[in-house]
Amino acid sequence: MPTETIRLPARLHALAAMAALLERLDNQPRSASAEQYRGVVRQMQELLTEAEGEDSLAALLAIAPATAELYENLHYSQAGLCRSPLEDALNAELAAVAAITAARKRPH
Secondary structure (H helix, E strand, O other), X not given: OOOOOOOOOXXXXXXXXXXXXXXXXXXXXXXXXXXXXXXXXXXXXXHHHHOXXXXXXXXXHHHOHHHHHHHHHHOHHHHOOOOOOHHHHHHHHHHHHHHHHHHHHOOO
């Protein structure tokens, strides 16, 4: 995790510690077994569920990309890529529409 400092309520300290661990595991492949990694992810899922609605959660997710990705995946069925920047998503959609339009105009 970056060295940026944020203030979190005590109830989110376990989540922050696990987020730091998950970041380390993501940045150092093979530093943990697949089962250990899955165990961390399972714990993170529980902690993220408990943290729903916390004001400070967004600040933590902003500095912990692996945790933010996990959070987004947990909510994908309800919100899609809810943490992906809207401008990037819009630009990708516009590029896809332009490519499809250009392909349709090409002679066969």
